[in-house]
Amino acid sequence: xxxxxxxxxxxxxxxxxxxxxxxxxxxxxxxxxxxxxxxxxxxxxxxxxxxxxxxxxxxxxxxxxxxxxxxxxxxxxxxxxxxxxxxxxxxxxxxxxxxxxxxxxxxxxxxxxxxxxxxxxxxxxxxxxxxxxxxxxxxxxxxxxxxxxxxxxxxxxxxxxxxxxxxxxxxxxxxxxxxxxxxxxxxxxxxxxxxxxxxxxxxxxxxxxxxxxxxxxxxxxxxxxxxxxxxxxxxxxxxxxxxxxxxxxxxxxxxxxxxxxxxxxxxxxxxxxxxxxxxxxxxxxxxxxxxxxxxxxxxxxxxxxxxxxxxxxxxxxxxxxxxxxxxxxxxxxxxxxxxxxxxxxxxxxxxxxxxxxxxxxxxxxxxxxxxxxxxxxxxxxxxxxxxxxxxxxxxxxxxxxxxxxxxxxxxxxxxxxxxxxxxxxxxxxxxxxxxxxxxxxxxxxxxxxxxxxxxxxxxxxxxxxxxxxxxxxxxxxxxxxxxxxxxxxxxxxx
Ligand SMILES: [Zn+2]
Numbered sequence: 238x239x240x241x242x243x244x245x246x247x248x249x250x251x252x253x254x255x256x257x258x259x260x261x262x263x264x265x266x267x268x269x270x271x272x273x274x275x276x277x278x279x280x281x282x283x284x285x286x287x288x289x290x291x292x293x294x295x296x297x298x299x300x301x302x303x304x305x306x307x308x309x310x311x312x313x314x315x316x317x318x319x320x321x322x323x324x325x326x327x328x329x330x331x332x333x334x335x336x337x338x339x340x341x342x343x344x345x346x347x348x349x350x351x352x353x354x355x356x357x358x359x360x361x362x363x364x365x366x367x368x369x370x371x372x373x374x375x376x377x378x379x380x381x382x383x384x385x386x387x388x389x390x391x392x393x394x395x396x397x398x399x400x401x402x403x404x405x406x407x408x409x410x411x412x413x414x415x416x417x418x419x420x421x422x423x424x425x426x427x428x429x430x431x432x433x434x435x436x437x438x439x440x441x442x443x444x445x446x447x448x449x450x451x452x453x454x455x456x457x458x459x460x461x462x463x464x465x466x467x468x469x470x471x472x473x474x475x476x477x478x479x480x481x482x483x484x485x486x487x488x489x490x491x492x493x494x495x496x497x498x499x500x501x502x503x504x505x506x507x508x509x510x511x512x513x514x515x516x517x518x519x520x521x522x523x524x525x526x527x528x529x530x531x532x533x534x535x536x537x538x539x540x541x542x543x544x545x546x547x548x549x550x551x552x553x554x555x556x557x558x559x560x561x562x563x564x565x566x567x568x569x570x571x572x573x574x575x576x577x578x579x580x581x582x583x584x585x586x587x588x589x590x591x592x593x594x595x596x597x598x599x600x601x602x603x604x605x606x607x608x609x610x611x612x613x614x615x616x617x618x619x620x621x622x623x624x625x626x627x628x629x630x631x632x633x634x635x636x637x638x639x640x641x642x643x644x645x646x647x648x649x650x651x652x653x654x655x656x657x658x659x660x661x662x663x664x665x666x667x668x669x670x671x672x673x674x675x676x677x678x679x680x681x682x683x684x685x686x687x688x689x690x691x692x693x694x695x696x697x698x699x700x701x702x703x704x705x706x707x708x709x710x711x712x713x714x715x716x717x718x719x720x721x722x723x724x725x726x727x728x729x730x731x
Contacts, residue, residue, distance in 0.1 A: 365387055
């Protein structure tokens with residue numbers, strides 16, 4: 238039994254519900270303050286006034302994609318010339334793969350000047366597009382004047398890259414989890430099973446790593462791997478205290494950056510309203526397949542028209558009673574669509590940092606702005622559960638940055654606040670990463686600090702409900718605890 242004392246324990250049952258000490262045993266909370274009188278503890282941890290919250294969970298990210306990014310060449314924030322310089326310096330005669338490129342007009346001709354015969358890939362920041370050289374196009378047997386590939390073609394090009402072996406993937410996952418501990422993250426809902434070594438080996442990588450590194454991992458089953466899941470004889474949801482297999486992941490549309498998100502109005506200087514990634518019949522068959530197995534779905538959707546269409550499809554094919562599907566992203570909405578969402582068996586995974594990163598830049602891509610932009614307050618008012626996430630490696634998986642964006646709605650580009658009415662309170666923002674993120678785990682012992690609940694905790698030096706704007710950018714995390722074990726401790730602070 239452990240006694241955690243001199244903290245401010247925020248239970249998340251109510252904004253002002255706090256305790257000063259907490260007892261844990263065998264990975265669970267046993268009680269607070271007066272409940273603990275007379276008990277004997279093997280270990281006492283003095284928290285020196287730290288603020289304690291239920292462990293933060295990132296509701297949508299790509300753990301392996303994030304770990305991979307940590308070891309790859311980053312083009313983030315670089316101009317066209319800087320990108321070319323970085324690529325030239327990094328090129329050593331073998332396959333080159335760089336990430337985080339923001340479209341600045343680079344074509345295959347620029348990459349061919351570095352090499353025409355060795356594959357060069359630059360992945361765009363939204364992960365839905367790639368720019369490649371002729372070496373890749375030839376291997377792919379695909380003609381493209383620019384070398385810019387999007388969606389399914391981009392995925393086929395990625396498939397040509399030699400796979401990581403099992404141990405390399407383990408290292409990548411360990412890197413990702415180590416970094417998440419430092420951000421106070423104790424769990425994540427991850428979409429990884431399709432993009433690396435296939436369902437079986439990827440699940441094995443998670444099983445192996447989680448044996449020695451606790452992290453509450455919930456893996457979405459990409460629809461292309463659903464057959465492997467069926468034949469694996471694995472049951473749905475719990476595999477171990479740290480691993481769950483969750484909803485079937487599929488894509489309805491693309492992204493704004495790639496102009497593939499499906500919008501009610503065309504993109505600027507274009508007739509295109511974006512795309513449906515799958516033809517409607519194929520998409521419906523994916524949903525029916527998931528339903529035939531009694532599974533829920535998790536659908537990527539960004540465009541306002543895409544969301545409106547998707548709601549109709551889900552209403553025609555509802556999950557079993559008591560189950561809830563999840564929508565991933567939904568930044569742009571028509572007002573009518575909000576009304577349609579009310580009462581649906583859904584939770585929504587939002588990425589508050591997308592507002593800070595994408596506005597006002599995304600608005601310049603539309604011919605007519607969508608009616609609602611990142612309408613988080615309105616979404617909460619529908620009564621649906623909203624969870625916070627980073628979509629890492631797209632954004633940094635630091636929940637404090639997500640909370641900051643949810644509360645302040647400030648763009649990193651022009652410093653302006655967008656639609657203040659849609660701001661969340663600090664309490665609501667913390668809920669996104671605690672109580673909200675737990676709904677899909679289908680466990681009623683997560684997301685709060687309560688007796689009987691799991692002892693996963695995130696500790697900060699200041700009170701998240703009272704912080705000033707700048708404090709969200711400070712080094713706040715003092716300790717991360719999973720299953721009663723301290724997995725990260727900032728020794729400068731505690
Ligand atoms: Zn994603």
